[in-house]
Amino acid sequence: MVDFHCHCLPGIDDGSQSVEESIKILEMLSHQGVNSVVATPHFIANNETVESFLQRRKKSYEELSENLHDNLPDIKLGAEVEYYDGISSLTDLKKLCIEGTNILLLEMPNVRWTQGVINELYRLVSMGNLQIMLAHIERCLFLQDWQVVDYLLRNDVIMQSNASHFIQLFTKRKACKYLRDNIIHVLGSDSHNITSRPPRIKEALDVIEKKLGNIVLEHLKNVSRDIIN
Secondary structure, three states: OEEEEEOOOOOOOOOOOOHHHHHHHHHHHHHOOOOEEEEOOEEOOOOOOHHHHHHHHHHHHHHHHOOOOOOOOEEEEOOEEEOOOOHHHOOOHHHHOOOOOOEEEEEOOOOOOOHHHHHHHHHHHHOOOOEEEEOOHHHOHHHOOHHHHHHHHHOOOEEEEEHHHHOOOOOHHHHHHHHHOOOOOEEEOOEOOOOOOOOOHHHHHHHHHHHHOHHHHHHHHHHHHHHHO
């Protein structure tokens, strides 16, 4: 299983604050059946340049790498890129993609998008050198017109949902429906720590298997592996 959204790099954002905590997060993910995790620290263009972010990410990853041990998930470097007006013209945007891919994890505003925001998103989607993955779609997609959602799906935008969406009492039914209808494509723990926001991938997979069956569960795993590879 692949965790496509995790704040497991130490001391780089509001996620893990130490190497020790990062190791514990990775151990928890391993016990939950995750064999690949995408490290996605926040990138906010108003705060720093792409190069500054990449340097900080590299330093954090190197500190973590010195303490990794066997049986932990493979780590691929990425970023959770915050949307802003004009993002489609950001230099070096591709450097923020998930390592080894052209996939950009994009965090959209959790409000009804204006036409200007929609047009900018469409520009990103139409760029030939990127594939867009929308982060935790349960926070924003239901606020949009269906025509917008349909356009994104028809143009191969990957929809990432947080595992917690499948666990919470009042959202699990909708989450399962979205997965069954191929609106949700991949999962992320969006884990930030081991206390208030720990990884809960296994709980989500258990719900999916119980509600939708093993065939849907295996399809989810296969899609995740295909995307990361």
